[in-house]
Amino acid sequence: MTTYTICIFTENTIGLLNRITIIFTRRRINIESLTVSETERKGVSRFTIVIKHESREEVEKLVRQIRKIVEVLAVFGYLNEEIVYNEIALFKVSTPLGSKPLDVETINQQYKAWVVYWGLDYVVIEKTGNDTEIFEFFGYIKQYDILEFVRSGRVAVGKTEKGLVEYLPESEWAYYL
Amino acid sequence: MEAIASIAPEVIETTPSVSNTVPKLISGSEALMMGLVAEGVDTIFGYPGGAIMPVYDALYDYQDRINHILVRHEQGAGHAAQGYARMQSRAGVCLVTSGPGATNLVTAIADAQIDSTPMVCIVGQVAKRLLGTDAFQEADVMGVTMPITKWNYQITNADEVPEILSKAFYIAQSGRPGPVLIDMTKSAQLELMTKPFVYERCQSIISYRPRRIPKQEQVEVAARLINNAKRPYVLVGHGVQIAKAEDELRLFVEKTGIPVATTLLGQSTISTDHPLYVGWLGMHGNYGPNVMTDQADVIIAIGMRFDDRVTGDASKYIKQAKVVHIEIDPSEIDKIIRADAPVVGDAKEALKALTALVEPNDHTIWRNEFRKYDTIEYEQITLPELTSTEGKIRMAEVIDMLSKKTNGEAVLVTDVGQHQMMASRYYQFRRPNSLVTSGGMGTMGFALPAAFGAQVGAPDRQIVAIIGDGCFQMTLQELGTIVQNKQPVKAIILNNNFLGMVRQWQQLFHERRYSFVELQNPDFITIARGFGMDGQTCDKRESLSDALDTMLNHDGPFLLEVIVEKEENVFPMVPAGTSVAQIRLK
Numbered sequence: 001m002t003t004y005t006i007c008i009f010t011e012n013t014i015g016l017l018n019r020i021t022i023i024f025t026r027r028r029i030n031i032e033s034l035t036v037s038e039t040e041r042k043g044v045s046r047f048t049i050v051i052k053h054e055s056r057e058e059v060e061k062l063v064r065q066i067r068k069i070v071e072v073l074a075v076f077g078y079l080n081e082e083i084v085y086n087e088i089a090l091f092k093v094s095t096p097l098g099s100k101p102l103d104v105e106t107i108n109q110q111y112k113a114w115v116v117y118w119g120l121d122y123v124v125i126e127k128t129g130n131d132t133e134i135f136e137f138f139g140y141i142k143q144y145d146i147l148e149f150v151r152s153g154r155v156a157v158g159k160t161e162k163g164l165v166e167y168l169p170e171s172e173w174a175y176y177l
Numbered sequence: 178m179e180a181i182a183s184i185a186p187e188v189i190e191t192t193p194s195v196s197n198t199v200p201k202l203i204s205g206s207e208a209l210m211m212g213l214v215a216e217g218v219d220t221i222f223g224y225p226g227g228a229i230m231p232v233y234d235a236l237y238d239y240q241d242r243i244n245h246i247l248v249r250h251e252q253g254a255g256h257a258a259q260g261y262a263r264m265q266s267r268a269g270v271c272l273v274t275s276g277p278g279a280t281n282l283v284t285a286i287a288d289a290q291i292d293s294t295p296m297v298c299i300v301g302q303v304a305k306r307l308l309g310t311d312a313f314q315e316a317d318v319m320g321v322t323m324p325i326t327k328w329n330y331q332i333t334n335a336d337e338v339p340e341i342l343s344k345a346f347y348i349a350q351s352g353r354p355g356p357v358l359i360d361m362t363k364s365a366q367l368e369l370m371t372k373p374f375v376y377e378r379c380q381s382i383i384s385y386r387p388r389r390i391p392k393q394e395q396v397e398v399a400a401r402l403i404n405n406a407k408r409p410y411v412l413v414g415h416g417v418q419i420a421k422a423e424d425e426l427r428l429f430v431e432k433t434g435i436p437v438a439t440t441l442l443g444q445s446t447i448s449t450d451h452p453l454y455v456g457w458l459g460m461h462g463n464y465g466p467n468v469m470t471d472q473a474d475v476i477i478a479i480g481m482r483f484d485d486r487v488t489g490d491a492s493k494y495i496k497q498a499k500v501v502h503i504e505i506d507p508s509e510i511d512k513i514i515r516a517d518a519p520v521v522g523d524a525k526e527a528l529k530a531l532t533a534l535v536e537p538n539d540h541t542i543w544r545n546e547f548r549k550y551d552t553i554e555y556e557q558i559t560l561p562e563l564t565s566t567e568g569k570i571r572m573a574e575v576i577d578m579l580s581k582k583t584n585g586e587a588v589l590v591t592d593v594g595q596h597q598m599m600a601s602r603y604y605q606f607r608r609p610n611s612l613v614t615s616g617g618m619g620t621m622g623f624a625l626p627a628a629f630g631a632q633v634g635a636p637d638r639q640i641v642a643i644i645g646d647g648c649f650q651m652t653l654q655e656l657g658t659i660v661q662n663k664q665p666v667k668a669i670i671l672n673n674n675f676l677g678m679v680r681q682w683q684q685l686f687h688e689r690r691y692s693f694v695e696l697q698n699p700d701f702i703t704i705a706r707g708f709g710m711d712g713q714t715c716d717k718r719e720s721l722s723d724a725l726d727t728m729l730n731h732d733g734p735f736l737l738e739v740i741v742e743k744e745e746n747v748f749p750m751v752p753a754g755t756s757v758a759q760i761r762l763k
Binding site for chain 2: 026
């Protein structure tokens with residue numbers, strides 16, 4: 001099984017998520033993670049969908065089927081080595097009085113994770129990185145009582161020098177940020 | 178199809194030119210009517226109901242410009258719109274209410290999607306404030322139709338109407354055509370637009386750019402392959418007729434001397450008596466065209482998608498050949514069969530470009546190899562079927578006689594099953610665009626409403642529906658629509674009291690275990706008369722000719738029931754999941 005990251009640029013319209021995910025469902029391809037947000041271009045959304053698949057050919061077909069959707073502007077399928085990618089994870093860790101104190105220095109320096117919220121008897125730690133890095137940190141922090149753990153979908157940009165502007169010319173899509 | 182894009186924008190404004198007058202604001206329903214008129218819509222197939230009533234109310238004032246045809250069931254509206262679209266080469270329009278009205282249309286939408294038929298379906302929806310509350314006759318039509326439409330959109334305010342309608346027609350009719358659905362809330366139908374109505378025909382969409390003109394490099398690669406081929410073979414699909422590229426196809430094959438076969442939906446693209454035409458492909462296609470597929474060195478597939486009914490086991494299909502695939506939908510390239518030379522573009526444009534680059538050639542020896550299989554098929558199947566003197570009438574005899582009596586110039590609209598395959602085998606198509614059938618979806622019940630729609634779309638052509646007794650009972654209520662609208666549709670029921678194709682499979686692959694395939698049929702002619710349609714039954718070989726004459730000469734619609742051989746099989750046959758070379762003659 002190879003991990004593929006599918007990046008999809010679309011117009012920002014209601015129901016499009018459904019239309020896109022149906023294409024995966026119909027081919028019985030499980031979505032490992034999915035992230036959507038509006039891009040720096042007004043009205044343009046970016047989907048980042050991670051799947052695992054045995055056949056590159058099938059993934060190429062999938063990409064073409066997604067491209068067929070009327071509101072889809074561009075679709076790219078990437079292997080892990082072709083992208084820079086990250087996820088974000090939040091760990092809610094129990095810190096009641098008398099428990100083992102957190103080793104903040106290790107958390108910061110070794111794992112590049114940060115405490116982003118101090119509750120009365122818990123803290124929330126944020127860790128960004130790829131899934132391996134996040135689970136390495138998970139392995140470390142589980143010695144404390146993890147009350148909640150949540151991991152975002154992947155966000156990714158291609159390593160090619162081409163920018164978005166080559167696919168979505170600026171004359172057509174103004175920046176809004 | 179693309180002609181629409183070349184027409185200059187047609188702008189309709191309701192704002193009076195004098196600036197100091199207050200513009201009249203119109204409702205969403207009226208805007209819809211004005212938009213339909215601006216799109217040149219002259220016919221709508223529909224069925225009213227609660228959630229579409231404001232649109233029907235607006236339609237009342239547009240009866241002089243838009244002919245609304247009241248069908249008997251929404252599925253009939255969909256198939257009629259498909260028949261109309263195939264004849265007119267532009268979108269058929271359906272108008273139905275929410276909930277069951279929309280869900281009844283679903284089969285026709287799916288059928289139009291898989292056979293690339295342009296259709297615009299306008300569906301009523303509950304008021305905006307009721308959306309998602311399980312209100313009366315509310316169904317999530319957007320969700321239901323998302324996978325089976327080219328595009329769908331829910332209009333929730335009247336101001337959206339002009340832009341969405343023009344987009345709907347543009348998307349349905351351009352590129353690879355398909356069905357588009359507009360779900361319109363009752364509140365959007367009733368409320369007034371907040372701005373003057375301006376209608377501009379959609380010319381392009383930023384995220385949707387079908388490529389009509391193929392890249393020259395792709396055409397050059399394809400031309401080189403074709404010029405070097407020893408045993409080239411052209412496979413023609415529906416896309417050639419959609420692109421109206423029949424003449425370009427003929428010029429291309431006549432210049433190169435390459436034999437041509439068609440898919441089921443590609444039939445009639447080239448006249449069956451053209452010397453380069455070798456027959457049709459697929460599960461029940463002709464013997465030679467299927468077998469020879471495995472001997473070609475270059476396959477030139479035009480406007481076809483390598484459906485499994487054509488390829489049989491795709492893993493064993495044309496492994497020996499280089500493939501040129503001309504197709505307007507890039508997602509079809511490499512989907513089933515890897516293309517060595519893909520040419521993405523409209524078949525008309527691609528063939529023009531290709532013909533300019535290919536060299537004249539003589540492939541007589543290669544072409545003649547098809548003929549020996551023709552002879553085998555003719556002697557073992559065709560001749561016995563056409564010269565049978567015993568037992569009941571054979572389906573083949575009916576179609577053959579119909580073909581001769583109509584000089585191969587009628588439009589056949591067939592349903593799905595044995596009769597469909599027999600119609601394809603034995604009708605000698607002389608004119609383009611003469612077969613309307615449900616290919617990809619295989620929808621029983623398609624023919625009667627589609628024949629009606631085709632007749633409305635092509636009043637000057639002779640339309641003959643070929644229907645099985647099982648299929649007929651799925652949509653026979655549309656006899657009422659035909660009679661009410663005085664359309665001279667001729668319908669032939671080939672009645673064997675069986676779901677014939679299923680029975681054939683049960684005979685061949687399930688040890689004759691005829692599981693629920695025998696029908697107790699009603700008296701079809703009495704039913705037709707009940708609807709006010711003339712008809713007669715023919716069950717004797719010697720009266721078949723007279724019966725067909727009576728039908729064809731009848732002024733108005735006519736139902737001819739022919740009692741045919743009960744257990745007849747369609748051969749040749751490529752059993753499902755086998756390779757095309759394993760085609761069986763018995």
